[in-house]
Amino acid sequence: MKRFLKLATISDMFVILVLIGISFLPFAVFYAEQSSGGERFVVITKDQTVLHEIALSDIDGPQQITIDSDDGHYNTIDISSDEVHMHDANCNDQVCVRSGTIDSPGETIVCLPHKVIVEITTKDTGADQEIDIISSFIFLKELHYE
Amino acid sequence: MSNNQRLVYIALLASQAVIIGLVERMIPSPFFFAPGAKLGLANIITCMALYTLPVKDTMKVIVIRLLLQTLLAGTVSTFLYSGMGALASFLGMLFVKHLPKVSIIGVSATGSVLHNVGQLVVASLVANTFSVMLYLPILSLIGILTGIATGIAAHYLLHHVERLHYYMDLKTLEIDDMKEVRL
Numbered sequence: 001m002k003r004f005l006k007l008a009t010i011s012d013m014f015v016i017l018v019l020i021g022i023s024f025l026p027f028a029v030f031y032a033e034q035s036s037g038g039e040r041f042v043v044i045t046k047d048q049t050v051l052h053e054i055a056l057s058d059i060d061g062p063q064q065i066t067i068d069s070d071d072g073h074y075n076t077i078d079i080s081s082d083e084v085h086m087h088d089a090n091c092n093d094q095v096c097v098r099s100g101t102i103d104s105p106g107e108t109i110v111c112l113p114h115k116v117i118v119e120i121t122t123k124d125t126g127a128d129q130e131i132d133i134i135s136s137f138i139f140l141k142e143l144h145y146e
Numbered sequence: 147m148s149n150n151q152r153l154v155y156i157a158l159l160a161s162q163a164v165i166i167g168l169v170e171r172m173i174p175s176p177f178f179f180a181p182g183a184k185l186g187l188a189n190i191i192t193c194m195a196l197y198t199l200p201v202k203d204t205m206k207v208i209v210i211r212l213l214l215q216t217l218l219a220g221t222v223s224t225f226l227y228s229g230m231g232a233l234a235s236f237l238g239m240l241f242v243k244h245l246p247k248v249s250i251i252g253v254s255a256t257g258s259v260l261h262n263v264g265q266l267v268v269a270s271l272v273a274n275t276f277s278v279m280l281y282l283p284i285l286s287l288i289g290i291l292t293g294i295a296t297g298i299a300a301h302y303l304l305h306h307v308e309r310l311h312y313y314m315d316l317k318t319l320e321i322d323d324m325k326e327v328r329l
Contacts, residue, residue, distance in 0.1 A: 004298050007249060007251055007298060007301055008249060008251045008252070008294075009247050009248065009249050009252075010247070011245060011246065011247040011248045011249075011252065012248055012249055012251050012252035012255075015242055015245070015248055015252035015255065015256060016252065016255055016290055016294075019255060019256060019259045019286065019290055020286075020287070020290065022259065022263070022286070023259060023262075023282050023283045023285075023286035023287065023290075024282075024283050025282075026276075026279035026280050026282050026283075027280065027283065029276075029279075030276065030277075030279075030280060033276075
């Protein structure tokens with residue numbers, strides 16, 4: 001083993017380090033893209049009609065949106081520039097309030113008694129953007145046989 | 147080196163690479179956890195061509211190998227993958243070889259990693275999603291290891307097969323001749 005290692009020079013080690021760096025580049029690009037781009041939207045729906053659709057990046061500070069209905073039901077939703085949660089509601093089960101904060105695309109808060117749905121989406125492809133390394137294995141199987 | 151001699155040498159290297167590639171396909175991949183990873187033994191031949199032939203002839207070896215391998219065992223899509231991989235790795239190896247003090251091990255590791263990069267670029271274009279590229283770290287870490295191994299193999303071949311010595315000396319002689327002509 002030592003005999004083999006002696007063959008490699010210092011600059012070989014340097015080249016190999018650079019190569020390891022290159023191989024992690026896609027991760028860096030992916031996370032940079034996800035943190036900066038990929039605009040998230042809050043979509044608030046009641047009785048299957050969209051009441052609000054707000055881009056999270058447009059929100060400066062924390063703000064509250066109250067959904068009132070004629071029969072005295074209300075839902076108060078806290079929205080900040082990076083997360084959303086149901087602040088208060090006068091529904092009887094309080095599941096929506098207890099479901100906590102949501103921040104990534106695809107997550108939802110549902111208030112069934114009031115038929116209110118708060119959802120975070122991305123405009124372009126929605127859930128398709130999720131990393132799915134397993135499904136790309138189908139392509140990679142082919143690589144072995146080239 | 148006479149013209150015929152050179153042609154035969156190129157043909158010999160290309161056919162060796164094709165055969166090694168075909169034999170390698172029959173070996174089940176030792177990297178069961180990473181589909182797409184393979185030993186890349188044909189890289190040895192590319193390294194030897196790079197060290198014993200001028201750039202133009204090395205390209206000939208690679209192109210012949212690609213075409214023959216696709217005709218014998220491949221499809222259009224595998225040709226795309228391996229073509230892009232071979233192009234990327236050839237350019238990378240050529241660049242790294244001209245860096246000071248880099249031995250054949252570094253050159254071979256570069257070739258193996260850039261081969262994966264090229265393949266995955268094509269795969270992500272075909273699949274139309276960037277997320278395929280996220281598979282690169284696994285592939286190229288294995289690629290670095292196999293690249294070092296093939297580099298060591300190529301090193302021993304270059305130093306122990308006398309005929310290769312002859313070609314290596316010829317190459318340096320030819321380069322020196324060209325320099326003298328220019329001067």
